[in-house]
Amino acid sequence: MPILKNVLLALAAAAMAAASAFAAEITDVTGRKVEIELPAKRILLGEARQIHVAAALKGEHVFDTIVGWRDDLIKKDPDSYAGYSERFPAVEKLPRFGYIPSGDFSLEAAIALKPDVLTLNLEAEKAVEEAGFIEKAAAAGIAVVYLDFRVDPAKNSERSIEILGQLFGAETRAKEFIDYRRAQIAIVTDRLANAGAIERPKVFIERSPGITGETACCRTFGPANFGEMVEKAGGHNIGSDVITATFGDLNPEQLVVANPDHVIVTGSNWSAESDLNQFVAVGRGADPTAAREKLRGLMQRPAFASLDAVKAGRLHAVWHQFYGAPYEFVPIQQFAKWFHPDLFADIDPDRTFREFHEKFLPVAYRSGYFVSLSDGGE
Template sequence: MHEWAGTNWGRLLAGMGLLWAIGWGAAQAAPVSVAQASAVEAGTGREGRIVVTDVLGRQVEIKLPVRRIILEEARQAYAVAMLEDAHPFGRIVGWGGDLEQADPATYAQYLKVFPEIREIPVLGRLADASFNLERAVALRPDVLFLNMETARIADDARYLETLDSLGIPVVYVDFRHHPERNTEPSLRLFGDILGQRARTEDFIAFRARERARVTERLAQADVPQPRVFIERMGGFAEECCYSFGDENMGHYVEMAGGHNLAAEVLPGTFGQLSPEQVLAMSPDVVLVTSADWSAFRPDGDWIPVGPGADAVRARQALARYLDKSAYSGSPAVAQRRFYAIWHQFYNSPYDFVAVQQLAKWLHPALFEDMDVDETFRTLHARFLPVPYAPGYFAALEGEHDHAR
């Protein structure tokens, strides 16, 4: 039974009725265009409304200025922190617990500079039915941001209907399922709602230029495509072999001049293959997306890549993958072409950094002069409120036998 069934649901509705009675949903000023509203900053006292279209095509009307937001997935802060450089958490009044659990190194980075994030209420997640809607409503958000994949759960539980009755707008964003299509629209949603459109456009232009450094060079080169198998979330689960289809990291491999083997059999963004299927593919390259997942599997075979990761530990963890039965006898094992990459590139606007590093691994001669650390360092210096800390990548093969 859903957690909001029975008495909890009745108590929630009663509380919501009280909130409505005291004027939560009272009518406000007439809407203005996104272009006009983009100049409105929180705290200016200027009031109005904008209408935005989220990644599901829903038109959502939002009162300005927006001072209080909830991130149902805390990792949406990867985007918010980039747009709200000086006070990246100033408007976040609630979020999920996933940043601290799934990306503890990044959480620790931000905690060191912004210790107040420890006090942000953790509301749970829709995906595992732990989201505390009653508490979220009590925080009086101006906007609730949800990930696209939660839409069916939210609809089934009638969350949107309830929140709409209280005048709490819900906006869907997506950096995970269809990032090629939805990353820029999602960034613009955050930018327009937070009054940071100019900064958003600066980042989008920066991202496009950095991606083009790879795609334009490859378009002019005649190089073979290494056959790549991506092991998704390595060490998170005991079973093999989770991977990416033709989207997300699978698409990044193709952008970087590789051939994503799993796309031959996986019809969507995510999926799972059997060890026997992978063995038959005999990949030239194995790419493992991983991170410090001690919160989920303390003894798992995860690879601790991420900000400030220990290079020796990361390489030692990656070396264990050489012995996996799924890769036995493959060219990847023979040539030690095993690489590990920070898993959260799959869920953030920083995807172009991953594309550059993949290109450098897959075509080292062609991209010998590309300094991926410098790209990521520049991103931090221009757009993020914490310093760059190397450690997002690890490799076993040849001259790339290092972690950064």
Template sequence: MFSLRSILGALSLAAALLVAISPARAEKVAVTDVLGRKVEVETPVRRVILGEGRQMYFVAALDRDEPFKRVVGWRDDLPKADPDNYKAYLARYPGIAKLPTFGGMKEGAFDIEQAIALKPDVLLLNVEAKIASDEASLVEKLAAVGIPVVYVDFREKPFQNTEPSMRLIGKLFGKEAIAEDFIAFRAAEIARITQRLAKAPNLKKPVVMIERAGGYSDDCCMSFGNENFGKMVEIAGGRNLAADLIPGTFGTVNAEAVVAANPEVVIVTGGNWSAYVPNGAWVGLGPGSDLSEARRRLAALAKRPAFVQTQAVRNGRVHAIWHQFYNSPYQFVAIQEIATWLHPELFKDIDAAATLKTLHERFLPLPYEPGYWVTVESRLGQ
């Protein structure tokens, strides 16, 4: 016969074992998003809607073994804006083809009823969706059914908001240690440039024209103000031509202003935009891109009236770089490559491709493929 004490002891042991093998219970915590909003979310979140597919650039680093395990829906921009990375993810994780997709908030194409039906623990939105989401009363409608919304930012003010965004998503996912590891890696790689520049005597900073998505349309010239790629140029030791011409992050510089400024370096951002502008003159860059074709297209863009007479073209200092560095926490790689273009002697030992490869090896589920930048290797003005 078993004694009452032995039975109670066995029951206590069984209960303890059940607790030990059960998954951790979600805990409601207050987080602060990049807009300063206090939001209560049950963490770690298990069901997430990505308000932009390119948020996977960081989400994949947090859940490297199963990067889509929490994603129950996402905006449809990744296969359109970055089809090369999308195809690589699709080949490895074919199930993503069945993930519910959303249009953009700014386009009025976000389906609120579909979002509610997916029962997410949180919706991640980029800050540029804020005005449209306010107009649609999105936050209030989702709050009424217990779905919180948090805002992140890797594009509008990335040098203010990238680290807080990474910390926020890391906290939501219960992956704070990985987020901090990534943040430290990013900061150290930027410091390799900034510390050396700070010690360089009599540094001459070349004037740089950054053309945003050159060849995407026939117009010239979209560019950046004091943030995003404009800030990357400054951090890399250059002077952004458009810094005093564009008051915000994004804007346009007319061709006459480019000619008058006579930039010493021209950098065009490029990507695979075949889904948006299949016959465009854009420079196709990204993982596995055809760099010979990219170089040919860049050379053609350099012959437009705004650029053809500039010092940059005459001296063979015309470059193109992957556009999506502007919308991911990978900006540090772009800073390194730009620094080698602006100050080749000072940074002759910097290998941005090796840095990008290390990023993939340490944090990302996809292997590194080259194809992220290209240079016109001749003096087109001669």
């Protein structure tokens, strides 16, 4: 009888373990239906910056099921990487991978880690399809799921949070994240709606100037991404008048004719990639004095001298990585303060982001995500 009892207990334990994971079908942001056992036991992040969502879902346990990630966080956002490596020293040894569209992703090395799923950004879809990558991964037992926080965040961000919630077994936490995000955006959009007819200042938001090459002008955003954040904050994104894609270029003459009331540049710590070092390094723990000096320097370019925004000092910088994480409630609040300081005098985006860290994230908050040369300060 004791032997039989032990066998029955073992079978019961096995049944409980099997019940904790179940075969399911996920529909990713492209509409593909992907069969996978949930929650996933071994996850490979095809963009390391997805950690900004995964960490909000899993907190202290975020790295329990991540077996590798792309090398973009350490290259493009080393300040955030430092925050996570300080809190979780073992991530220094976490395998890193390249970018599939660049041809430096090793499927063989990924297979060796035996992941259940690989998460990819939507903008990689064309290169992935052309390479037949999904079929090759499937043959090795790896499901591929597309997420999107960048190309069309209004359409795809919440769905992407839900997908990660499914993969990490954190559906309830994903809903809490979405609810918090919606509520913080509504603080701005509801107040603007109740304010009636207000004048929307013209805004030029420049995408990552000062990284490489000559200090050229003028890469910007169309109606999505940062362009949409500007509109939700009560401004008018002049890039949307010309550009229909997520990103595009204005020529300097178009900028001069548009004559924006505010200029915002996106910046981050790109020291690992820059050969120019004229970018505005804003982000976690950034030095605001150094960032303002870089911002002033960028305004010395010929196209900017005659702009009303430059003459009035309505010049700002925002952390570039907001464009790829569903934390856009923070820049929306900050933009609203810059565009309509009286209407949003009581809003404190720094306090909002600090509260978000305390509620959701396992890393400590450090300010530095915005700087401004206007009288409104940071």
